[in-house]
Amino acid sequence: MIKRGFTIIELLIVISVTILLSGIVLSSLIGFRKNQALEKDTEIVVQLLNQARNQTISSKGAIAYGVHFTAPQVVLFRGASFVSGSSTNQVTNLTSTDTILTIILAGGGTDVIFQRLTGETTQNGTVVISSPGISRTKTVTIYKTGVVDSN
Numbered sequence: 370m371i372k373r374g375f376t377i378i379e380l381l382i383v384i385s386v387t388i389l390l391s392g393i394v395l396s397s398l399i400g401f402r403k404n405q406a407l408e409k410d411t412e413i414v415v416q417l418l419n420q421a422r423n424q425t426i427s428s429k430g431a432i433a434y435g436v437h438f439t440a441p442q443v444v445l446f447r448g449a450s451f452v453s454g455s456s457t458n459q460v461t462n463l464t465s466t467d468t469i470l471t472i473i474l475a476g477g478g479t480d481v482i483f484q485r486l487t488g489e490t491t492q493n494g495t496v497v498i499s500s501p502g503i504s505r506t507k508t509v510t511i512y513k514t515g516v517v518d519s520n
Contacts (some may be wrong), residue, residue, distance in 0.1 A: 415519050417461060444461070472496050474511075
């Protein structure tokens with residue numbers, strides 16, 4: 370007589386291989402998601418800096434605009450200095466929970482304020498956005514002219 374079916378050892382091997390492959394796929398997906406979040410956070414920072422500069426150059430409201438950095442938020446604000454809790458602040462949350470901002474600006478501080486009409490800034494420098502979960506960083510450079518670049 371021929372016996373049909375699987376032995377317990379064969380079932381354990383199939384279950385072990387399935388768990389191992391699932392772990393590899395899940396790890397890759399988590400890394401991909403964190404990489405996308407880092408890209409999105411960099412895009413948010415660049416967009417807010419460009420928005421602040423453009424609104425300042427166009428003299429919207431006849432006032433200067435700036436950006437305040439504090440993880441996990443970036444705040445577009447009106448005026449010559451950041452005022453926490455102001456009703457005119459535009460608060461944008463960064464997408465990733467493990468994002469770290471390293472702010473290195475001329476004169477120190479965590480604010481970039483653009484000058485009316487020229488769009489220049491004295492708070493030029495870099496904002497490094499990092500994700501320890503994937504050991505990657507993106508750098509946003511703010512030039513004295515107010516131009517913003519990322520890499």
